[in-house]
Amino acid sequence: MKTLIGTEYLGGFFLLRPGNARGLRVAKEQFDELWQSALVPRWLSESAREAWGLDITGQPMNAAVLLRPLSPYGYGRASYELNLGCNYDCEHCYLGLKRFEGLDWPDRQRLLDMMRDAGVVWLQLTGGEPLVDRFFAQVYAYAYDLGMQLTISSNGSRLWRDDVLELLTSRPVYKLTVSVYGATAEGYDAVTRRPGSFHKFAKGLSAAVAARLPMNLNLVVTKSNAHELDAMKALADGYGLTYHVYSNISPTIYGGPEVLRSQDPAYLRRRTPFTGCNAGHTFFHVDPFGRASICKVGRDPSVPLLEEGVEGLRRLGGIADRLLGRQGGCTGCTLQGTCGTCMPLVQLYRTAKADLRTYCQHGT
Template sequence: MYQAIVSPQESKFVAVRAGQQAAIQLPSAYYGELAEVADSDGVVPDWFGVAARQAWGIELAGRPIHDVLVVRAPSVLSVTYSRASWEINKGCNFSCEHCYLEQRPFAGLPLTDKLRLLDMLRDMGVIWFEITGGEPLIDQDFVPAYKRAHTAGMMVEILTNGSRLYRDDLLETFAVHRPHKITISMYGASPETADALTQTRGAFKSAYRGMVAAAGASLPVEVTLIITKHNVEELGEMRAMVRDLGLSFKEYGSISPTYTGKGSTLATQVPSMVGKSDIFQGCPAGHTSFHVDPHGFATMCKVGRDSPINLISEGPEGLLRLPGIADVQMLRTGGCSGCKISSTCRVCRPMARVYQEAKAPLSHYCQHGMKEET
């Protein structure tokens, strides 16, 4: 299986390797040389071998290029995007209280259309690709869909609760087709806590078993500690458990309403975690990235789902409308019109609208509400 990907990315050319943060930016002439070598079934040139050794500590010079590199051609379509996320299925084996999906029906495209969708994304230039759900690893088509994306030369990140990661078929798939990252959500340090938050008996046992298996297989895993009222007292233990497995982690406590504007999830929020996010400094969603739901409808992102575009019926050309749709959703309307301190706001407009539709207290998302409480 290949060791690195060489690809156009918007107006640039990059070489990237799954599981590695370091990337190599290539002048167009160097990318052109690698494309010519790939067309002629040649070997990796010495200059790229030196760059790969410096960036990733691997030896590629002189090896048959098709054995170690995927050299992706520039998109010939009128629509190009470098990033996309995909809900392969909203179905989930957990029923988390804080989930931003109000409903989680187990439904989606048949495998033939899943593969067709992935081919579209490849052809329009998507290289950074996130597969999510629901719980993506319970989808019956996950393995063939994942292999299609990986073989196409995508840097695939999987967002999962980890409960299926111990399965041999998945571990074998990831050993051969290594993902760029597997992000596992962790919901507690004990069965009582995790099972309560996920409203699923055995959730802790299966998720922890998955983390242990992923760590044992040396997969590129990062754990997200989901902080809620159920588990905040176990936060120190959660950190220690992840460290003991040799895994990195980040912490997430900004519980949001569902993307359809229901506020029941906010009951799990830890008040001290509100307002800890960075200042919002703009977002390219809809311009350089987009989201696709289980039925092939594309929107600017997971939250801003207005005016969805059916990629299965319209094809990539439908995305020509997406930048305009995204720009409309980013306008500060409603309660945010004329805000004097919008330059230091911590939420994007689509997310603010979700909070407003949920009739959430201002203190959950707005500086005005935070000031009132101090």
């Protein structure tokens, strides 16, 4: 494992410390010099000492720095959904049917190589619950060794395991986002519909804090646990962790309305105006079967990467432009400039025949 990563990111050139939030921007001339140097240049050793307290003076370049090849595709970020399966059965889950299906290791390895070739520097591993996936450790280690900064979205139920903690500390995770479904066993287990899940979560959270993993929390609010929101905030504050309150429940990825019943209308959050995003242009999502889409919400149409290869990603920009444009029932709306819901999400709400007020702040 290398000490530093040298990479291009969205037209700039950077030196990164795996698992560290701090990075250094360098000139193209300096980046080119690294490719030609047998030993770490003086300017790099001085910069590494100042930025990270590292002493790499005189070290061979190929031992100290992983230099990632330039990519012609322009993607800096991606999310990879390892599996739709989960060890919980949450009432609000947007995945709907939580099936343990996915690719074997050789095809996953091919996908990760394609993500590297596409220029992906920041990769989110998600699910389902990614830590219960049978290839989680292999995916994580391989992506890390390709020079990616890894974030994980998890329910935290397996963070207490020694093998997981060793993996996330020996190959430092960039960020860990843990969902919180309650502050007591009664409230938490009512949401997950898995008796004993709060105990595993609490044990995992405590272990992750003790291991000093970089972590933030998503406090998920439903009808079942809304009365515990203040206690959930206190839990986060007690550990000194930042948090985000997540209260707007979305339909399933298939447009299923059943999960919307779990939403507490009293906690509907007004969305900020949606003015566009980089989905499909500098970011993409990959599902458990190797299908690339512009994001987790706008899944159709998608690109079968195992068939088309990394070149297939060139189609995503056009797909994004078509999906993100206002259309259908929103065409002609004079309030589009203040709409807070992106069009792919609007389409899911429409498929679910949801109350207009749940996704349109202008609805009556």
